[in-house]
Amino acid sequence: MNTSPIHHATNGVDAHLAPDLLVRMHELMLQTRLLEERLITMIRQGDGYFWIGGPGEEAFNVPLGLLVNKGEGLSHDYLHLHYRSSGTLLALGAEPIDSLRQMKSVKTDPYSGGRNFVGHYSARKWNVVPISSPIEVQFSMAPGTAIAQKRAGGRGITIVQGGDAGTAEGDFATCLIWASRPGNELPLLMIVTNNSYGISTTYGTQHGEPRISDRGKAFGIKTATIDGNDPEVSYRELQKAMEYVRTERRPFLLEAHVSRLYGHSSSSGANFVEDEVDGLARFEARLVERRILSRATLDDMRTRMTAELLAAYQKVREEAPPDPSSIWDHVFATKNVNDGGAR
C-alpha cells in the first residue's frame, strides 16, 4: 500500500471531466484490466512462458495514451515506455488480440514476431520505440528523440516512463542532466510510475528521498507528484504537464503513485493483491455514484469484453509459431525506415 505523501496538485472533485471522456477512459481501463487478466490466465494454462504487465496502472496509463499526439515522425510524440504500458497502448488504439499474440509467441505478433515477452511493444506508426527488458535504458535514449524534436520546433514532445526502483539506475540521472542543459532544455516529459516496489524490494528500504520528483528540482525541472490511481487526477495533471512541455519546450518530471495489483510478474505468482488501491474499482464506484454508468451496464461491459478476449484467445491459440529460419530476419536493416524510408 502506498503510504508516501501525495501532493494533489489539483483537487480531483471540484471540476469533473466531460462524462463521455470519463466513459471512454473507463472502457479502456476495463479493457486493459481484462486483457492483463486474460494474459495471466494464459500463462497459467501454459499458453506463454512469462507474464509481466501493468494491472493497477490503468488509471494513469490510459489517460496518458489518450493525451498523446499519436503518429509517426517528429511532429508527433515519441514514447519510450516500459513493460507495464498496456493501458497506454490500448488507449493509442492497439488491438488487445495483438498482446495475446505476443504472449503466445506466434508469428503474427506485430510487436516482435514472436521474439519478445508480452508487453514489449514496438509501434513505429505511433512513435512507440521498442520496449526492452533492461531497466531504465529508455531514460538514456529519450533525450535523443527530444533533441530532434527541439530542433524541429512544433509541438511534438518525448515521453519517457519507468518505475520507481529503476530511478536508482544512472540512466535516470542521465535523463535529468541531458534534459536540462542550459540553453538546450528538452521537450521531455519524464514519468515515474511509483508502485513502491522493485520486484520484492520496497522503495522505503532503498531510497532516502521522500519524493522521486524532488530530484528534478535540483535541475530546475518542473515537477509534480500525483495520485496515479485516480484517472481524473491523472488526466488533468498529464494535460497540464504535457501542455507545459509542448509550449515551453522544457522538461517536466511527473511522479504518479500507482498500484501493482498482481505482483511483479508471473515469476512472483501473479496473484491479486488485496491491500492495494484498485483504481478501476474506485473509478467504477464513482461513475455509478455520479449516475454516469449503472452497475448493470458495467456488468454487461465486463461480460462482453471477457467474451471478446476469450474469442481472441481461441483464435490466437490456432496461429502458427514463427518459422525457425526467421531468426536470420532483421539482423541488419536494408534501408532506413525511421526517416520514412527517405534513404
Place this chain on the structure above:
Amino acid sequence: MATMVQAIRMALHVGEERLGVTDILGEDVGPPLGGVFTATQGLRTAWNTPLDERGIIGAAMGLALAGQRPIAEIQFCDYVYNTIDLLKLAGGMCWSSNGDFNCPMVMMTPVGSGIHGSLYHSHSFDATATHLPGWKIVMPATPRDAYGLMLSAIVDPNPVMFLAPKALMRVKSLPGEEIPGEPGDDKQLAKMIDAPLGDRSAWRPSWPDTPDLFIPFGEAKIVRAGETVTVVTYGRMVMECAKAADELRAEGITAEVIDLRSLHPVDWATIKKSVQKTNRVLYVNEETEVTNFGEHLIRRTVDELFYELHAPPRLLAGAFVPYVGLAPSLESASVPQRAGIVQAIRELAKHRP
C-alpha cells in the same frame, strides 16, 4: 597528404554537408577543442555533451530512432564498457522489433595501444565489438580507408562502429593513397582545416573539395602480395605486418598481407582464396587473445580449409592480462611487435607437416 585524423574530419564534413549527418556528439568534440585527437575540428554539427558515455550512446540511439543521422564519439574505447547494454540494444533494435525500427548511428572511438597510454588509453575493443550482433564494425589502417569507410558508415541503415587505431591518427597517406581532392602539400591542408592554436573563436575551416568515395564494407585489401604465408590483420597491425613481410623477402619468404578493413561483414572469400594458395595462415591483432576475433577466423579456417593447411593456423594477439602497462617494456610485452610477427611468419613458412 592527409593524416588519418584529418581524413576522418574531412569525411565527417562531407557527411554533414552531403550525406545527412545531423549530429556529431561526444565529450569535447565541439568547439573550442574539436576532439582530443582533433577529429571534429571545424565541423558544423559537432557539439559537446555531458561527460556521460551512456548518455552519448543513448542520445545517439534516440536521434537515430527519430530519423536523424548521429555520429557519437566515445573519447577512448577504454570508456565504452559502461555502455555495453546500450550497444547491445542498438545492435538488436531492428531484430527485437522484427524490422519495425532500425538504428542508423555511427559510434566512433579511438582504439589500441602505441601512444604510451597506460591502463586506460591502450585498450582494444574489437573482440567485444565483434560479439555484438547487428553492428557493422570497421577499422581503417590508412587515411584513405578511414575517409571511405566513414562515408559508408554514415549512409548505412545499421549501427556502425568505427574503430580508429589511435597510434595511426597522425600517420600520413602514402603516395598513391591520397584522398582525391586533398591538396598534395601537408602544410596547405593543415592551414585549411586544422584549427589554430590559441583563440579559435573566429576561425573557420576551408574544406578541400573531396568526393563521395565510398569504400564498401566486407572488402579486404591485399597490402602485400605473396605466396608463402597468409597474414590476416587490421588496424595498427597492418603496417607492422607489411614491414615484417618486407623484411622477410630477403629470406625468400613472401607473405601475403591482408587488411580486413571491416570485421562485420568480414571478407572471408579473400582470406580463403589466399590460404588456399599459401596453405599457411597467421592472424594478427592487438586484442587480448582469449575469445579474440582471430580465434573465430581460425575456427572458420579449420572448419573449411583443414585439408589444405600445411601448418597449424596461428594467432598472434595481445597477452590475456588485464591491461597494457605503461612502461615501454611492459607495453611491448603485451601487444604484438614486429619481431614477433617476423618470427611467427618465418616459423609458419618453415613448418613441415
